Ligand SMILES: [Zn+2]
């Protein structure tokens with residue numbers, strides 16, 4: 001058997017051959033067989049001698065959420081210790097719960113997946129105020145399309161014999177299989193991301209530069225919305241590729257460079273020029 005590792009290119013049904021962890025694998029390891037999916041693909045062969053560097057942040061930057069996240073400092077589990085999983089899902093003392101396999105910081109708000117992995121990247125039970133908490137989940141489905149849940153239950157519906165209060169239970173990807181009419185699940189595509197603007201939420205997942213990582217990755221914005229986006233400019237943001245509404249930030253030094261109101265906040269790191277705000 002041969003092992004050929006492919007990277008999806010930014011066009012439908014295009015792939016490039018890559019090395020795995022710096023190694024050109026020709027023999028297929030037995031252990032990988034279970035993770036295989038069989039498909040017909042056309043391969044664009046990259047000429048050896050130039051190694052493709054991984055310039056993508058593989059995961060999500062939770063740039064805008066319904067409220068600032070204040071999570072409880074994570075207590076480290078000792079190896080082998082069984083997770084007793086308290087029965088308490090409500091937030092204590094105004095804290096939000098953040099569940100992820102990787103690390104989390106309230107300031108950076110990055111959910112990272114292992115390169116090539118799919119599934120739940122992270123879940124937040126967001127404490128907005130003393131009366132309201134909202135579930136937010138993000139992840140990639142089996143074909144690497146972004147999925148977002150806003151509202152609904154923090155629990156995944158089909159977890160077999162897992163403890164529903166455990167991290168594994170709540171990170172189980174079965175929430176992505178909600179029926180098409182679900183009002184909580186939002187499906188994006190691998191190429192175009194997601195943009196839904198409807199009462200009560202505006203949900204956007206777009207590829208863009210994540211200043212903290214210096215790499216391109218999925219940028220997530222979740223805000224309350226009355227469905228009114230405001231004035232639309234015939235402009236695409238050069239930071240996150242979304243259409244610009246309400247305020248158009250135009251670079252005063254470049255001929256054609258525009259930012260939306262979210263990307264202009266980080267202009268110092270991404271495009272350090274003077275901007276003019278046009279309404
Ligand atoms: Zn933008």
Ligand SMILES: [Zn+2]
Nearest residue numbers: 251253254273
């Ligand atoms: Zn400029």
